[in-house]
Amino acid sequence: MGRIFQVMFFAGLAGLIAWAITEPFAPPQIPLQAVTAKEIATLNAWNRYELAFMFALGSFIAMTIAGLSGYFAGSRTQAVRGGVIGFLLGGVAAVVGGRFGGLLANRIFGEHVFEPGHNVIITIFARTVFIAFFGAMIGLVQGVPSKSWKRCVQGLIGGALGGALGGAAFDIVGMVVGTFIVAKQIAEQGQVPQYQEVGALPRALAAVCIGMAIGLFVGIVERVARKAWLRLELGRNEGREWTVDAAQTFIGRSENANVPLFGDPNVAPMHACIYRTPGGYRLVDGGTPIGIGVNGIRVPEAMLNNGDVVQIGSFNLRFLLKDARGHVPRPTDVARSPSPVAMPIDPTPAPMPLQVSTHALVALDGPLVGQKFSLQGQETVAGRESPHIRLDFDKSASRQHCAFQVGPSGVMVRDLGSTNGTIVNGARVQEMTLRPGDTVKIGSTTFRLEQ
Numbered sequence: 187m188g189r190i191f192q193v194m195f196f197a198g199l200a201g202l203i204a205w206a207i208t209e210p211f212a213p214p215q216i217p218l219q220a221v222t223a224k225e226i227a228t229l230n231a232w233n234r235y236e237l238a239f240m241f242a243l244g245s246f247i248a249m250t251i252a253g254l255s256g257y258f259a260g261s262r263t264q265a266v267r268g269g270v271i272g273f274l275l276g277g278v279a280a281v282v283g284g285r286f287g288g289l290l291a292n293r294i295f296g297e298h299v300f301e302p303g304h305n306v307i308i309t310i311f312a313r314t315v316f317i318a319f320f321g322a323m324i325g326l327v328q329g330v331p332s333k334s335w336k337r338c339v340q341g342l343i344g345g346a347l348g349g350a351l352g353g354a355a356f357d358i359v360g361m362v363v364g365t366f367i368v369a370k371q372i373a374e375q376g377q378v379p380q381y382q383e384v385g386a387l388p389r390a391l392a393a394v395c396i397g398m399a400i401g402l403f404v405g406i407v408e409r410v411a412r413k414a415w416l417r418l419e420l421g422r423n424e425g426r427e428w429t430v431d432a433a434q435t436f437i438g439r440s441e442n443a444n445v446p447l448f449g450d451p452n453v454a455p456m457h458a459c460i461y462r463t464p465g466g467y468r469l470v471d472g473g474t475p476i477g478i479g480v481n482g483i484r485v486p487e488a489m490l491n492n493g494d495v496v497q498i499g500s501f502n503l504r505f506l507l508k509d510a511r512g513h514v515p516r517p518t519d520v521a522r523s524p525s526p527v528a529m530p531i532d533p534t535p536a537p538m539p540l541q542v543s544t545h546a547l548v549a550l551d552g553p554l555v556g557q558k559f560s561l562q563g564q565e566t567v568a569g570r571e572s573p574h575i576r577l578d579f580d581k582s583a584s585r586q587h588c589a590f591q592v593g594p595s596g597v598m599v600r601d602l603g604s605t606n607g608t609i610v611n612g613a614r615v616q617e618m619t620l621r622p623g624d625t626v627k628i629g630s631t632t633f634r635l636e637q
Contacts, residue, residue: 321349
C-alpha cells in the first residue's frame, strides 16, 4: 500500500500546483446575476477561469499518476513517456469529462444547481456527479501509456470514485471555510457581500482533495483488480512488483520492457514474455543465449503457477496469482547464488540440464486398456483426431478434447472446449495441475497419471 499512498500524496500536490498556476487569473468576485455589461464580462471571465482550472487539474494530476506508474516500474523512459502523455491528454480529457458531468448534473438537479443560494445538499450531490466524470476521464488517461485497455478501465473506475469523493468535499470545504471568510467580510464591511465567491483557500483545499482522492482510488482499484503479478526477490530493487495484466508482458533489459531489469548484461533487451491465455499464463523464452529458468530448471517455455520462481539472468521473480491455492516454493527451494540461469554469455553458455519427463498416462478401460502414453516435449493432445492420444473409436470424445503439458510444477491438463468436458477424479475441470494417481476421463475412456 506504500505506493498507493505515495501516488495519493503527489496527486494532491499536483492539484495544489494546478491551483497555484491558475489562481492569479481568478476574477475577484462572482456576480449574483449578469445584467450589466460589466457583470456579463465578469461572468464570462469566471467561466473561462473554470475551464482553465479544470484543464490544469487534469493535466497535472494525470501527468503525476501516469509518470509515477512508469517510475515504479523502474524505467525512466516509461516515467517520462507516462508523464508527457498524461499532461497532454489529461487536460483535454478532464474538460470533456467535466463538461459532460456538468450537463448531466444540470439535467438531473436543475439548471441553477451550482448558482449561489441553491440548496447546499442538492449542490453537493450535483457536484459529486460533476467531478465523478471529471475524475473518470483523468483516470482513463493515466492508463493510456501502458497500452492496456484493462488499465484504462481500472483507471476510469478509480478516477470516478475518487472524483466523486473529491466533488463531495469541494462544497463541504467551501461551505466551512467560506462561512468564516464571509463572516469576516460582514464584520469589515458592515453588510452582506454582494457576491458569494469566498476566495482562494477553499479552491486550494478542494484541488488537493480532488487530486488525493483520484490518486488513492486509482491505486486501490488497480491493486484490487489485479489477478497476477511478479515480485522481484533477488536482484536490484528487490521487493518491486509488476502487474501482469496485458496480453503480452515483456521482461528484459530494455527501458520499454513491461518488466525492466537493469544491471545484468546477460539479460537481453526483450529476454522473455508472459502470454495471458484462456488457459493461464505462459512464460516463453525470447531465444536468448542463457535462456530462462522456472524453479531452478531451465525451460524454453512453461505454464506458470502460483508461487513459481522465474530466473532471468541473476534475477529471481516470483509469480503470484490472486486467491490461488497451491504450493508456494520457499526461498530455499531456489538456488540464490548463483542463479541457475545466470551464466556468462561468452564464450559459450553452459547448457542447463532440461527436465526429463517421466510422466505417463495409462488407459484403465476401453479399447486402449493397459496402453501407456508418455508425456514429453510439447503439449500432448487427446481426442478423436489427435496425432498423440487418438480416440477415434469414442464418439463421446471431441476431435481435440484436451491437452496435457509437462511443466516445473507437474502435469497440467487443459480442456480444449470439448462437448462432454474433461473429468478429473470425478469432477469436471477447465484446467488443473495433476498429481500422480489422479484419474482423467476423456469421453468414455479413463486414464491414470503415473510417474
